[in-house]
Amino acid sequence: MRFYTCREAHEPKPFRVAVIGAGPAGLSAAGYLACRGYEVHVYDKMPEGGGMVAFAIPEARIPIRAVRDGVRALERLGVRFHFRTKVVYDSPREFGDEWAEHFVSLEKLLSEFDALLIATGAWRPRKLKVPGVELPGVYDALSLLHGIKMARIGYYSWERIPDLKGEHLVVIGAGYTAVDVAMEGRLLGAEKITMAYRRSLEHSYARAEIRKLIAEGVEFIEHATPVRILGEEKVEGVEFAKTKIVGGSVVTTDERFVLDADAVVYAIGQLPTSPIKEIVCASERVLEEAGIFFAGDVITPRNIGTAMREGRAAAERIEEWLLRKAPRRVFPVAMTGRLIAGVLSGKC
Template sequence: MGKPTGFLEHQRLSEAYASVDERLKSYKEFVLRLDDAQAAVQGARCMDCGIPFCNNGCPVNNIIPDWNDLVYRGNWREAIEVLHSTNNFPEFTGRICPAPCEAACTLNINSDPVGIKSIEHAIIDKAWEEGWVKPQPAAVRTGKKVAVVGSGPAGLAAAQQLARAGHDVTVFEKNDRVGGLLRYGIPDFKMEKGLIDRRAEQMKAEGVVFRTGVLVGTKEMPAGIVNDAKEVISADDLKKEFDAVVLAGGSEVPRDLPVPGRDLAGVHFALEFLIPQNKEVAGDRPNPISAKGKHVVVIGGGDTGSDCVGTSNRHGAASVTQFELMPMPPEEENKPLTWPYWPTKLRTSSSHEEGCERDFAVATKEFIGDNGKVTALKAVRLEWKDGKMSEVPGSEFEIKADLVLFAMGFTNPVGGVLDAFGVAKDARGNAKATTDGAGCYATSVDKVFAAGDVRRGQSLVVWAIREGRQCARAVDEFLMGESVLPR
């Protein structure tokens, strides 16, 4: 695919960023997508490798060599058709996916992989600009009604596929706008929310009904979860009204850190900081938590922690420090050992580049306060041996902290929702459902299905899209006896 000798002739060209000074002035996206000519050259690097491991590296099994070749040859209209055949929302993944496909690229064995994510970004943005992305309403309606609980990427993908199969789909979302953590967990500087809005409009034209501000099954929300629900619908009412129900909520319960001083003012879960910020950017009330002029400590080294770093810098924090429990990973992976799998290596995000001190193998021992407010954090250094950690004697230290943000991941979906439906759970508290064989994605309760983080646990947007699509096929087969939807 691409140009047979392209990978020998052309170097990888990554997308450029606006300068740090410029991008810190706003919450706008700052990644500068490749132009048509640049994308064509990058598509030319896709080698005729025989077995395209990138397809399997991608959770939605994008047909990557085909659209790389089409972009190289200037056939953009065909490229978006191929891309959309496996991925409902490439404008999401083209921005925020970590690109496991690139880790699996054959060229990555001993060179820089093809810039697959940047080409995907270019294809979908050009498609929207050219007006090629249009509603695809079903030619024939089935009369079957499906409820989708949750409007994150899994719920949106399932809803769109089911609507295109001819079913009457209603999506229930507890917050005031659709998108789930796509909208409220991911800062606008990584993905502007107009991208979600225009997809929602496309889906409405395809027959999907969105009901926001509606909580399904439970009135109780655990600490750290923000919602705007003004209405509650029982699980029983939903099962009576609809022929099938898809549970597609996220894994939203945040991991806590119960150490002395946890109850001090200024110690928060990450989403207590990020969600109100996204609401402020959307024109709602101001974020009640400010990092301006504060010494911020982010506990957790993943994407959510990085989002806290970038948001704190835009607030004008005096300093930002990020702690990670695990030891510092190597700067470069051992490719012969890890390829084509996702490697462990040091990853520096755009937010880190904007200003952040990172410290690894550190555990928090205590939060220190004055007049009920956090002023410092006491930590200790760790030694890891044979997969086990132990504290390094005499290594305790204190760091100034006016704002502490927990970004240590999420443990499970909201249990009250699953309990309301009576579905069986796995050992981690997720909805129990298989992904293959007869009855895939079906829960222990008749006509109730589960997909995305509510089933598999905290994961990537691209995995949520995959599960939403596959679950839609399973629901279609359940309702109609067969399905023409792709898996």
């Protein structure tokens, strides 16, 4: 993967930028800024760069070597990486924190850099809120895909990965993540895979990929939403309610049916994870006036291409801000802290 387009960096400029998060958005921003001659430091809690692309998307779809090649190219361009390092402000504990060996405060970066880009992605799975979700054999898609990918690239033992050989895997959801779960389930030997979606196939933006899976034997059930996970000591099935679309919204009907299941994976989305726990005004420009910018899944989940484009666009805004405002230093660290406090209290 290539995260920059220049042949060589411009003459050095007297500004330093910190990028928090080494996923597609952060790496693309780092590449643009390094090309333009800025000193760029990238911080990430994981052991290497790539974010979800490196640590959750199946190896069959995006090989880790492609990501590593892209990161090495950024290093040659002059980007400095600080891996296993988590940037904190009021951050709750979240997925992947076990890899962090060092912690640095957001305030410290604000005092040392001229601008910050927060591109920390969405590393918190959205929880399925139905009875029985805590039963053994029920997984959120992010945790499962992350574990599988980490095993495939050598960070985890395969003993940590569920044995799906000969089992019936039920996947709840119909996005690209659900497709990835179905792909990995088949590679791990699941005998039967059923995907269930609360809307129709035509409503799924991954419908082309799902049609391929259907042609290869995956069962797809439309207009169905889970209401209960069944089982005693482990998952044994899922009770679904049939749905219908009324005025564009999903409405649950009284009609019910049950699918037997040996394993259930719900892929219903992820939540943004940022050093700032609540980004009330992430889509506003209030923090950008303080030199703090956002890009990628930390605002709302994106696909890879969109995240990369957003990273570059954010980098262009950072450059414009640096050349226009940073020399005047109109927002010292104390002022920035008050702006962040305003965001957290919803006063902006």
